[in-house]
Amino acid sequence: MLEVQRIREQYDEVLAGLQKRNMDARPLLDRVLQLDERRRQTKTLLDQTLAHLNKLSKEIGQLYKSGEVKKAELFKAKTSELKEESKKLSEQLQRTEEQLLEILYQIPNVPHPSVPEGKNEEDNETVYEWGEKPELPGDALPHWDLIKKYDIIDFELGTKITGAGFPVYKNQGARLQRALINFFLDRNTQAGYEETIPPHLINEASGYGTGQLPDKEGQMYHVEKDNLYLIPTAEVPVTNFYRDVILDEKDFPVKNTAYTPCFRREAGSWGAHVRGLNRLHQFDKVEIVRIEHPDRSYEALDEMVEHVKTLLQALELPFRIVRLCGGDLGFTSALTYDFEVWSAAQKRWLEVSSVSNFETFQSNRLKLRFRDKNNRKRLAHTLNGSALALPRVVAALLENNQTPEGIRIPEVLHPYTGFKIIN
RNA sequence: GGAGAGGUGGCAGAGCGGUUGAAUGCGGCGGUCUUGAAAACCGUUGUCCGUGCAAGCGGACCGGGGGUUCGAAUCCCCCCCUCUCCGCCA
Numbered sequence: 205m206l207e208v209q210r211i212r213e214q215y216d217e218v219l220a221g222l223q224k225r226n227m228d229a230r231p232l233l234d235r236v237l238q239l240d241e242r243r244r245q246t247k248t249l250l251d252q253t254l255a256h257l258n259k260l261s262k263e264i265g266q267l268y269k270s271g272e273v274k275k276a277e278l279f280k281a282k283t284s285e286l287k288e289e290s291k292k293l294s295e296q297l298q299r300t301e302e303q304l305l306e307i308l309y310q311i312p313n314v315p316h317p318s319v320p321e322g323k324n325e326e327d328n329e330t331v332y333e334w335g336e337k338p339e340l341p342g343d344a345l346p347h348w349d350l351i352k353k354y355d356i357i358d359f360e361l362g363t364k365i366t367g368a369g370f371p372v373y374k375n376q377g378a379r380l381q382r383a384l385i386n387f388f389l390d391r392n393t394q395a396g397y398e399e400t401i402p403p404h405l406i407n408e409a410s411g412y413g414t415g416q417l418p419d420k421e422g423q424m425y426h427v428e429k430d431n432l433y434l435i436p437t438a439e440v441p442v443t444n445f446y447r448d449v450i451l452d453e454k455d456f457p458v459k460n461t462a463y464t465p466c467f468r469r470e471a472g473s474w475g476a477h478v479r480g481l482n483r484l485h486q487f488d489k490v491e492i493v494r495i496e497h498p499d500r501s502y503e504a505l506d507e508m509v510e511h512v513k514t515l516l517q518a519l520e521l522p523f524r525i526v527r528l529c530g531g532d533l534g535f536t537s538a539l540t541y542d543f544e545v546w547s548a549a550q551k552r553w554l555e556v557s558s559v560s561n562f563e564t565f566q567s568n569r570l571k572l573r574f575r576d577k578n579n580r581k582r583l584a585h586t587l588n589g590s591a592l593a594l595p596r597v598v599a600a601l602l603e604n605n606q607t608p609e610g611i612r613i614p615e616v617l618h619p620y621t622g623f624k625i626i627n
Numbered sequence: 628g629g630a631g632a633g634g635u636g637g638c639a640g641a642g643c644g645g646u647u648g649a650a651u652g653c654g655g656c657g658g659u660c661u662u663g664a665a666a667a668c669c670g671u672u673g674u675c676c677g678u679g680c681a682a683g684c685g686g687a688c689c690g691g692g693g694g695u696u697c698g699a700a701u702c703c704c705c706c707c708c709u710c711u712c713c714g715c716c717a
Contacts, residue, residue, distance in 0.1 A: 243677095244676090244677065244678090247676070247677050247678095247686080248677060248678070248685090248686095250677095250686075251676090251677060251678090251685055251686040251687085252685075252686090254685085254686060254687085255685055255686070257697085257698090258685095258686090258698085260697070260698095261645080261697050261698045262645080262646075262697095262698080263697090264645090264697045264698075265645045265646080265697080265698065266645095266646090268645090268697090269645090276697080277697095279697070280697045281697095282697090283697050283698090284697085287697090581674095
């Protein structure tokens, strides 16, 4: 959620920034200013009325004490009118605040100046590429065939016990899954990210805190009986650790990592290009989350990008990094780098990580602040990234490394898997 | 699931209808003393909103919402949460 103050003081910059998302934000921004103006006027009037009322009440107390009952009764009559007035004003204030919030929820984050113009993913800007795309023989198999051939992931079994998009990992496939999780967690903790295991269900307040609610309600699984949501990413519980928290400047950088399963309903998005591991309702992901000083957050974003690079390089997977254009940028993000690995049998780039700086967009809702040098409270910046999401890493790994003898496991994983080849 | 207790400032803990934004203790900050530190002593110390160049002024906040009253942290109603005991259970 954008800060009203920012809209008020930097109207033109905000408007121009949002233009990059191919939206005309003017009607929304103007409405914010209008409602904010009304809010402040109403607040001033209400405060004056209440001040008057408070003064009278005190006087009435004094009059009773000194026995001037008649005068007290006279004052009492006056208060009823003021009470009526204050009730009306406070209702109006509340309504205005609700309306204001409703509009603010609809305004996405202002893109960073480096975000390129563009409509969709085709306009994303490739900023880095690494590795050789392997040349596979003509009989190379896509991963959904490989998993059957080696009996390592069973979609039918998952469908039987739950439904489509809930695979069962088996044998060397299960072991590979565990190996990757541990490998990622080890690398992340070595890079200074503190490991945590958060709850996999969150309450409503947490959903609002990171912006999944109210807009993306339909994308989360909802346990209605207890009003809890299954997490779509570890970002939600981990970032919410810091909801309503005031950090000290010396606490920076705050660096967390967590492995969790992630649950996504992905309503209506099934069809082409979602075969096999490409899109699932439940998948595993290791996430990194950072809370930063506003002056340092873009430096931190670069560090995160560098870190994720080393993971894919260690896995020997060819990949590229793209800077998302305005049209492809997520609602809450100011700047996002996507990591895409090359899937050799599908001949496609598959997104395996998304690293973003949200600036104050999340912290404003979270009330996540810090005390600066002058002891003033300011909103902190939040960032997060996948390091990494497993399914598509596995897809690329299976496809790219297939050989007549079996599927070659990258060397760094050997200590984790306990085998060098899937066969 | 059953029974009970309770939610007050950074923490602990009083207050149970009027001048209480809230005693007291701890912690924090500033100072005196000291070569330095500790101890002791003195002072200070909440958040949010509005208004103002500022000093300041006004309002709200004692889990959340509503009510009674001229006046509520204190009384009433609803909801949420925590703890203890019992039950169930990995």
